Amino acid sequence: MGWWPFSSQEKDIPSSKAKTLTREERQQCWNARDKLFDCLGSTPTQDNEEIKKMCPKEFKAYEGSCAASWIDYFIKRRMLEMRQQATQASNTQLD
Template sequence: MFGFGSSSASSSTPPPASEPTVAPTREQRKHCWESRDAYFACLDKGNVMVAGGTEPGEAGCKAERKGYEVHCGKSWIDYFNKRRTLELRQKATVEAAARQRDSNPANKGL
């Protein structure tokens, strides 16, 4: 009746989910990862950094995006898209630092 640490029922508690969350099977995860990889490869071909349909170069990846959205859960898609953007930004930062280091005459011969 009463939850741990409460003295009365509260209307601020979220209602229970209508369906229990079931973890994806190994096969479902495999399909998700394959769809993600195909979609991201398409984005790479178009030099699109941010996934999600907001950049013009992504127009040619509609089929891959649809497969990605069908095979992956929304929380996974959000995670993968954010991780992709972060990894690409980190890569660009490292490359810029390397170019700056290599262009500095003081670093010649080191």
Template structure:
């Protein structure tokens, strides 16, 4: 409202607050668990499968954190694929 009144706008999460950080991490974990269950690697590609956890995740986390976590998820999956492939190649080399 005015200078001293409260606003009806939702407040952005405060990353400096321990409770807000924990809430963000919990929401992220719930959303990523849902993505794992739907066998989706890239967040946003799940359609409506994980709508509720996604809404909570976007509500509880700062936009910059969401972008970071989403990129890390894709990168981690990519790295896991490379490591698996390298392990398979090593196993084949040892057989010969």
């Protein structure tokens, strides 16, 4: 039998096994993220391998403190914010 989108089998619902972080765990993640981003400074990268080379200690703490889905999300969000700031700065210079 093929895959059925409304199956009740656990293997079809991966989010049911996702761990919910406590408030303290979320705060630890955010603190680790902030330390990593401080280490990176204004370096524009979202390549995890490059980040690991630049800030190995901070990245390891970040990976250990955050849910896997948050790790890439925060890094991509940082890059988006950096691009937005650069765009706003260039628009300001044109005025």
